[in-house]
Amino acid sequence: MAHPVTASSASLRVSHVELYVTDARAAAEAFTGGYGFQVFATAEGASRSLALRQGDIVLVVTQALDATHPAAAYTAAHGDGIADIALTTTDARAVLAEVSARGATLRDEPADHPGGWVTARVTAGFDDVHHTFVQRPAAGPEAHGTPLPLPGFVPVAELAPQAAESPVLTVLDHVAVTVRTGELAASTGYYEQVFGYESVYEELMVQGREAMDSKAVRSPAGDLTFTVLAPSPDHQAGHIGDFLARHGGGGVHHLAFATEDIVETVARLDKRGVVFLATPDTYYEALAARLDLSRHSVEELRESGILADEDHAGQLFQIFTRTVHPQRTLFYEIIERIGADTFGGGNVRALYEAVQAEKAEHEGGTGAEDAQ
Numbered sequence: 001m002a003h004p005v006t007a008s009s010a011s012l013r014v015s016h017v018e019l020y021v022t023d024a025r026a027a028a029e030a031f032t033g034g035y036g037f038q039v040f041a042t043a044e045g046a047s048r049s050l051a052l053r054q055g056d057i058v059l060v061v062t063q064a065l066d067a068t069h070p071a072a073a074y075t076a077a078h079g080d081g082i083a084d085i086a087l088t089t090t091d092a093r094a095v096l097a098e099v100s101a102r103g104a105t106l107r108d109e110p111a112d113h114p115g116g117w118v119t120a121r122v123t124a125g126f127d128d129v130h131h132t133f134v135q136r137p138a139a140g141p142e143a144h145g146t147p148l149p150l151p152g153f154v155p156v157a158e159l160a161p162q163a164a165e166s167p168v169l170t171v172l173d174h175v176a177v178t179v180r181t182g183e184l185a186a187s188t189g190y191y192e193q194v195f196g197y198e199s200v201y202e203e204l205m206v207q208g209r210e211a212m213d214s215k216a217v218r219s220p221a222g223d224l225t226f227t228v229l230a231p232s233p234d235h236q237a238g239h240i241g242d243f244l245a246r247h248g249g250g251g252v253h254h255l256a257f258a259t260e261d262i263v264e265t266v267a268r269l270d271k272r273g274v275v276f277l278a279t280p281d282t283y284y285e286a287l288a289a290r291l292d293l294s295r296h297s298v299e300e301l302r303e304s305g306i307l308a309d310e311d312h313a314g315q316l317f318q319i320f321t322r323t324v325h326p327q328r329t330l331f332y333e334i335i336e337r338i339g340a341d342t343f344g345g346g347n348v349r350a351l352y353e354a355v356q357a358e359k360a361e362h363e364g365g366t367g368a369e370d371a372q
Contacts, residue, residue, distance in 0.1 A: 012095065014085070016086050017058070017085055017086070018059075018086060019060070019080060020080065020081060021062065021075065022080060024063035031059060036268075036272070037052040039160065040052070040144045042156060047063060051143075051146075055170040056172075057171060057172050078327075079325060081251055083130065086134050089135055092133040092134070099122060102195075103194050106120075106122055114151065115141070115151065117137060120133045125189075125190035126183075126251065165271065167268045168260065169334070172258070175226050175252055175255060175256075176255075177253065181231045184213050184228055187250075192217060198218050198220075200217065201342045201345075202216070206232075206235065210237070211232035212231055246327045259334055262304075262336035265336075266334060274321055275321065275322045284301065284302040290346075305319060314338045315337075317335070320332070
């Protein structure tokens with residue numbers, strides 16, 4: 001269960017998500033060209049970093065230029081991936097003292113930086129990801145209207161112009177994490193105990209012979225949700241086991257970006273070359289009977305391959321990109337919420353059933369044996 005937190009840790013909010021990559025410029029181009037982000041600041045020293053923004057989403061891509069930089073070891077182990085989910089605070093030392101007393105594992109002691117910055121770092125609740133606490137100067141240095149993510153960054157001279165038909169991504173909806181079998185409780189418990197997160201969703205998702213345990217926890221500020229997935233010990237590991245093997249352990253396996261109109265946004269992303277996972281027609285044949293859609297028609301969703309689900313609070317629409325990672329790990333999700341507060345568990349089952357039905361159609365069988 002979540003534990004009471006002081007004003008210091010309760011005020012933590014997402015600053016940015018940092019990816020360690022082998023080529024920062026190429027990684028930035030994938031986000032700017034494909035997803036419509038803009039580079040707004042850069043930093044260079046032992047590493048090369050580019051900061052990108054869209055809506056309230058800030059991403060930093062960092063390439064090691066020195067073998068001693070942690071990005072070198074990370075990319076050697078995992079390839080490009082998410083290494084830091086940074087959090088802003090008005091008092092990094094006070095937050096560090098609080099979370100350390102509650103069981104956080106220190107990674108870097110508080111450090112003062114020129115201009116009044118203070119940073120500190122603790123481990124995350126899963127493998128070699130970490131959280132940097134970022135205390136910005138009172139003046140709040142900005143680049144083109146967006147706060148600089150870390151000390152050492154400088155604004156680019158001017159932003160690249162946005163195309164008229166650019167996608168519109170608004171906020172980071174959630175971060176999906178995969179951990180090893182048996183580690184789900186410890187991983188989510190870390191956030192409940194150390195940071196005072198609340199459990200908002202929990203389910204065992206069974207797909208035939210495969211299954212995964214899932215639990216979502218949300219920050220006191222409400223702007224950071226981790227959806228943590230682990231293979232079920234009583235079933236085959238399936239695609240979650242594949243991620244663990246290819247990634248070399250647990251880690252972030254996708255980021256979900258929110259949008260206010262998923263049909264329009266997916267159409268724009270498609271034109272920019274983003275490739276999404278396909279959804280069989282049988283999914284949409286069952287969708288009309290499964291849901292009374294509050295927005296978007298079945299045909300609009302079918303044309304784009306978008307999934308729909310609902311919970312006690314409303315509906316959601318979501319779609320997943322096809323991974324372009326060399327190790328077929330990291331990918332992204334686009335999501336629109338109409339009140340829904342959970343994460344599309346019904347889609348996992350409905351899509352799986354649709355795939356089995358389509359397979360049975362092509363093979364002339366029932367598909368029941370595969371779905372056991």
